[in-house]
Amino acid sequence: MSVQRERWYDADPDDVWATVVDADLLAEWFGAPVALEPEAGGRIRVGDDERVGVIETWSPGRRLEWTWTGEGSDPASSVRIVLEPERGGTRLRVVEVALAAPAFYRSPVGFRPRRDGEPRALARL
Amino acid sequence: MPSPGSERRLDAVFDAIADPTRREVVERLAVEPASASALARQLPVSRQAVAKHLYALERAGLVEPHPAGREVRFRLTPAPLVNVAEWAARVGAEWDRRLDELDRHLKRRRG
Numbered sequence: 001m002s003v004q005r006e007r008w009y010d011a012d013p014d015d016v017w018a019t020v021v022d023a024d025l026l027a028e029w030f031g032a033p034v035a036l037e038p039e040a041g042g043r044i045r046v047g048d049d050e051r052v053g054v055i056e057t058w059s060p061g062r063r064l065e066w067t068w069t070g071e072g073s074d075p076a077s078s079v080r081i082v083l084e085p086e087r088g089g090t091r092l093r094v095v096e097v098a099l100a101a102p103a104f105y106r107s108p109v110g111f112r113p114r115r116d117g118e119p120r121a122l123a124r125l
Numbered sequence: 126m127p128s129p130g131s132e133r134r135l136d137a138v139f140d141a142i143a144d145p146t147r148r149e150v151v152e153r154l155a156v157e158p159a160s161a162s163a164l165a166r167q168l169p170v171s172r173q174a175v176a177k178h179l180y181a182l183e184r185a186g187l188v189e190p191h192p193a194g195r196e197v198r199f200r201l202t203p204a205p206l207v208n209v210a211e212w213a214a215r216v217g218a219e220w221d222r223r224l225d226e227l228d229r230h231l232k233r234r235r236g
Binding site: 024029 | 148156201213217221223224226227228231
């Protein structure tokens with residue numbers, strides 16, 4: 001289950017990258033201040049941990065990937081942003097993949113690590 | 126301040142994606158459940174390696190085994206989460222908006 005979008009920007013990949021990882025833009029993108037540790041394995045946190053994730057790839061000017069852990073009725077998902085020079089500007093492609101099986105009903109949980117001993121919530125029809 | 130719940134989720138996800146093969150396993154199971162053998166046929170690793178990854182993912186609470194006839198298949202836990210059409214529509218609209226916002230920021234930057 002994935003969504004893909006792409007756009008060409010009249011700017012070079014380094015400028016697009018710098019703008020993407022800028023705090024002001026990220027706050028607009030995700031609706032709250034975003035803290036991120038700019039490296040593979042770093043954390044990305046939105047607001048008061050409304051959303052949290054782990055950065056997998058941090059390649060300035062080229063590729064940014066991270067995985068959200070999933071929150072409430074939002075499934076976990078991986079986001080991949082790839083920048084390529086094109087016609088004097090930059091082609092940006094973004095793919096977001098849900099890490100969940102598709103279904104016709106909802107469950108209010110994201111990942112539930114077994115080790116915390118919480119009962120698993122039942123899916124609701 | 127990060128909550129203990131979000132730290133556990135982060136650790137679980139970190140376990141899942143720390144290894145590129147493990148991440149590949151998670152992405153394939155997101156499409157459909159599969160046995161270790163079926164996964165090993167699709168990936169450039171041995172069945173034993175796939176089994177180790179599945180075990181680590183199971184311990185992190187990300188996958189669960191279930192019997193399917195004579196074999197054991199693995200699927201992401203919890204079981205199905207979202208309506209595909211709703212998720213895709215919402216996330217697609219979010220990215221359309223974000224890419225517009227990026228365009229505005231880039232234009233401002235150029236001055």
